[in-house]
Amino acid sequence: MAKLILIDGSSYLYRAFHALPPLTNSHGEPTGALFGVVNMLRATLKARPEYVAFVSDAPGPTFRNELYDQYKANRPPMPDDLRAQVEPMLAIVGALGFPILRVGGVEADDVIGTLTEQAHAQGIEVEISTGDKDLAQLVRPGVTLVNTMTNTTTDDAGVMDKFGVHPAQIVDFLSLTGDSIDNVPGVPKCGPKTAAKWLAEYGTLDNLIANADKIGGKIGESLRAALPQLPLSRELVQIKLDVPLDATVDQLQLRDRHVDQLRELYTRYDFKAALKDLDADTGGATVGAHPVRDTGGATSGNLAETASRPQAALPQEDRPGQDLAMAGQYELVTTQAQFEDWLAKIATAPLVSFDTETTSIDSMQADIVGLSLSVEPGHACYVPLAHDYPGAPAQLSREQVLATLKPFFEDASRPKMGQHAKYDINILSNYGIHLRGLQHDSMLESYVWNATATRHDMDSLARKYLGVETIKYEQVAGKGAKQIPFSQVDLDTACRYAAEDADITLRLHHALWPKLESEPSLRSVYQNIEVPLIPVLASMEQCGVLIDVNELRMQSQQLGKRMLELQQEAWKGAGRQFNLDSPKQLQAILFDELGLSAKLKTPTGQPSTNEEALEAIADDHALPRLILDYRGLAKLRSTYTDKLAEMVNPRTGRVHTSYHQGSVATGRVSSSDPNLQNIPIRTEEGRRIRQAFVAPEGWVVLAADYSQIELRIMAHLSGDEGLVKAFKEGGDVHRATAAEVFGLKPEEVSANQRRAAKAINFGLMYGMSAFGLARQLGVDRGEASDYMARYFARYPGVHAFMESTRQQAHRDGYVETLFGRRLYLENLQSRNQALRAGAERAAVNAPMQGTAADIIKRAMLAVHDWLQPRDDAHMLMQVHDELVFEVRQDVIDDVRAGVVERMSGAAELSVPLLVEAGVGKNWDEAH
Structure with missing residues (x-):
């Protein structure tokens, strides 16, 4: 019978970290957990299973956090020494040939459960390598757990021996006992023996709940008190068996090892036994994973060849029609001769992918450190321009390189592309370069193809559509307080990271564009709406909006004064002083001292004090409404009146939001820093914030809004x-x-x-x-x-x-x-x-919602094109169904008529598209 080995990577890493001493390599890097994982994996390799997968938790929250915001809340953050070993672990695992599965929104257990279900249905034996008790619920004939640290195997009988229940009862068992590590609420005082006893008598949790009144003593009272939250506990501990995956069981085959990459990793982390075995297997091959090749006598012009990245199995519909997971050949360009060679390449290339490396993610304040170019998949270069670490080699002049590239970037007939190219457009604009000829953006290709299939950052897209694990920024620059600016990253490392960006972007285009070409309607959305909108949004971001800082400060003072008044009224209503920001104190006052009836409860069965819960009892007593009013003002103050003044760009004297095309599934544009979409409109205090969005002297604000679109x-x-x-x-x-x-x-x-x-x-x-x-x-x-x-x-x-x-x-x-x-x-x-x-x-x-999003985007395109030749009106903001402009006062009638005409004509509907436009000294007056 064929066998599938599923390795619980997260469990492996934690167990190795806690089981082994805090080892380090010669560079002082922690290696203990890494050492343990490597040894366990090498043991697995000796079994040569037909199918195998290394399953690890993806970063970010999961659906369980949405079900219960306290899930794993008590778990301490991952130790820095352990966190530093995660990426090296994944690199070694991939280089060993293991398929790696990391799925966002769920846990590794859910991926393991889904694959176990699929394999079992196909008659494939499953061995789950783990120490996690939750996975015992998956055990059945043909499915066993193996603990590689204790060398023990757990089957159906083993589960019964260990827990006192059958595998089919494990979910109910864990629901009753709870889990202090994951913060899953169980029945207080109910330990494993009590849970096993109850399930032996009643069979299932549902049957136990139905007979809860028959359980006597204090433990019976605990059970009955916990009844409201037991269904939640069960949902938290139950492993999903239907996670959508990018790989099927028959695609999880062990691949050939990347010997050079393994040798480099084993050498770096001082894994001498593993290195010895590797040399014995391969006869001691070449040195290094990034060989330097002669580039015609240019000693500083290194051509870095990246090892082929660990490739995940892709479903058939996501596989590109050509090999786009090859090793990348990347050239570090530090001489004029090399630069001129690349100028010749981009002059004749049908499409050029480019990317910038900068000093900040804030495009309005960032400086260029270097740029990368790619003209064919698998080949790219990096031109460093401002790396300034001690001993950094000589680099080309930033001013001269940008001046030389300016005609290329501004030539509309030379096709170009990027990944989230709006950022790079803004960066280039800081140097007087106005990009034209942008034909493609890999982020938007993915977004239009399927907005919900994946996140649309380059790392996620490379993993999904190319099966490639890219180099992460933290791998080259470090993390947290130890992170260095990209300008201090050594040139060879910077080249591998930056050139890969341009290369992967072009590869993604070759994978995604054929998909869009095959669907005319999607291609139209992409070519006629999304790509043309990139420079429009970039222009709006660059323009920014003028903020009256004094008005905001005055509003903050007034909000603070009103909050103090509400605090005094709340204390009076409660009969004593308390912390209005403390849910626990508020809970005691509302429900214990004032005796109000709780309409909503938390997942643990406690009376809730969230906004919905307070609204539900606002008519029963004055205090809930006071708390709601206080919270609303506190949010306005912290999010807007205090923060907006701090966000004024010192270069421009304006606030510059960032617009996002690839974040909302319906096609809506969102914004951040500041989030313009969330400025309240229904309260007087919220509307007043718009009074701080003003026009310069001699100009006015024009706000045009679709009515009931x-x-x-x-x-x-x-x-x-x-x-x-x-x-x-x-x-x-x-x-x-x-x-x-x-x-x-x-x-x-x-x-x-x-x-x-x-x-x-x-x-x-x-x-x-x-x-x-x-x-x-x-x-x-x-x-x-x-x-x-x-x-x-x-x-x-x-x-x-x-x-x-x-x-x-x-x-x-x-x-x-x-x-x-x-x-x-x-x-x-x-x-x-x-x-x-x-x-x-x-x-x-x-x-x-989606059609409304398309219509306002089409309107923005039409209005932008119309305003392009003019310098007397600027489109500043897009908020929901509204466009906001600053217009020179003497042309307001003409501009208002032109804006309304183009917004009304953005779509042909069977009913009129009504646009209401107002004018004022500030946004509030104009709205």
Whole structure:
């Protein structure tokens, strides 16, 4: 029988770290955990399994953190000495030929569980190499656990001997005992023996819960008190068996070793026994993984050949049509002759990939340290320009290199590409270079192909679409307080890292562009919306927005004064002083001292004091509302009135946000530093923040906003006659809807009826249920259901559209915008009813949100092109469905008319696209 060995890499690393002394190599680098892992893996290699995978936790939170924000909260951070060994471990594992699997959003256990399920279904024997007790739930005939440190094997009988329960009961067992390391709540005072005893008697957790009243004594009281959180505990400890993976079992075959890379790694970390075995196996081959080759007598011009990166197995649909995982050949360019050679290459190349290395991630304040170029996959160069460490070799002049490249960068007929090229456009603009001819961006190729398949950073894309593990920045510059600027990284190391960026970017294009070419609608979104938008967003970022710092300081003072007043009122309402920022103290006052009834509870069964919980009891006592008001003001102050003043760029005197194209699945542009999308609009204090966004002397702020755009898109997509008619007549659509639903004339509609119609109009687009509508309107569920029934009776086209969209989503796995953008939806086939229902709601809403995103992007393109020749108006911000400009006062009427015309014409719908535009001295006045 074929065998699959699944190595729990995270377990290996931690166990080796704690089991072995703190070893170091001759350079002082920690190696203890690495040494243990290597020895365990070498033992695995001797078994020569048919299939094998090294599974490790990916960085970042998982779905369990979303289920329970205290999950693993008690676990101390990874020790620095251990963290430093993670990347070397992965490098050695890959060089040994092991397929490496790291999947974001889940844990290594979930990946192991999924592969175990697949292999077992195919009749493949599974051996899980681990010391993790949670994995005992996977044991069954043909599936065993092996502890390589104790050399013990655990099968079905072994699980029973160790835990006192069968493998099928392990999930229930762990739910009852909890896990202090992972902070999974169990039943207090319930140890392994009690849990095993209960499960022996009642069989399952569900049966135990049903008979909880029969358990006597203090332990019975503990069980009954813990009942509300036991389902959560079970969900936290249960291993997923259906994780979407980039590899199937039959692709997990041991690959040939990368001997040169292993020799370099073993030598660096002083693994003499492993090195001796390697030499014995290979007969003692070449020296070094990065050989220096003669480049025509230029002693400083080294050609670095990178070892082929550990390659992950790719599903068929992600495999490129050519070998794009080859070893890279990278040239360090430090002489004029080399530079001229590369100038000749880019002059004739059909497409040039480029990347910049800088001093900061803030493109408005960064300086260039060097740049890389690639003209064919697997080949690239790095031109260092400002590396300044002691003993750094001579480099070409930054001013002369950039001046020489300026005609190339500014020639629109010379095709260029980048990965997140907007950043590089901004960097070059700092040196007076205005990039033209940008044809491709690998980040956006991936984003348009499938926005939710992966993150769209280069490392993630290389792993998914090329099967390549790239060099990480921390590997060349260090981490944390010990991290050095890139300008201090030695040139050979910098070349391998920087040239790889340009090379991988070009390889990604060769992998992704054929996919887009095969789908005309996606290609159109990419070529006609996303790529042309890059320079538009870059221009907006460079322009920035003028901030009235004095106004912000005054607002901060006023917010602080009001917060003190609220604190005093809260203390008075509570009858004593307490810390308003302490949930524990607030919990004691609200529910113990004031005796309020908790409407919501935390996963551990405690009364919740989050925003939703306080809103639920705000009518029962004055204190919850005071706390909510206090929290709202505190957030405004810390996020905006205090912070914005600190974000003014000293070079420009303005605040420069960063816009992100590849972060929101629906196609919306987001922003950060500052996040303009989250500035509140519904409160007076929130609106006042917009008063600090001002225009220069002699200029005004123009704000142009689409009116009810998603509802208009719903009318167009559904083709509902009643809704289309309401918009075409140009009246109050919410009043018209209320008249339809309540059988009244428009003039007879009351304010409450219009409010109900508005809630239905917008709520249905977001999949609001009768329960949600009832809560929003303050009516009972039956009345809300009646409203919705009447609405669908009056607007049958809307109901038909929603149903057909759900069906299409289930059939295709995605829905589309009016312009062909695809919006893939996870969880449509989930066995969890809540997740499945959420995905169906998203399916209905996504075409509206996505089409709205496409429309405002098309509007930005049209407005930008129109304003290009002018210097009397600048597009500054895009916030939701609104564009904000600063305009010279004497041309405001002309600019306002031109902006409204182009925004209204950004799409042809069956209903008018209404744009409302206002003018003022600041953003608040104009809005």
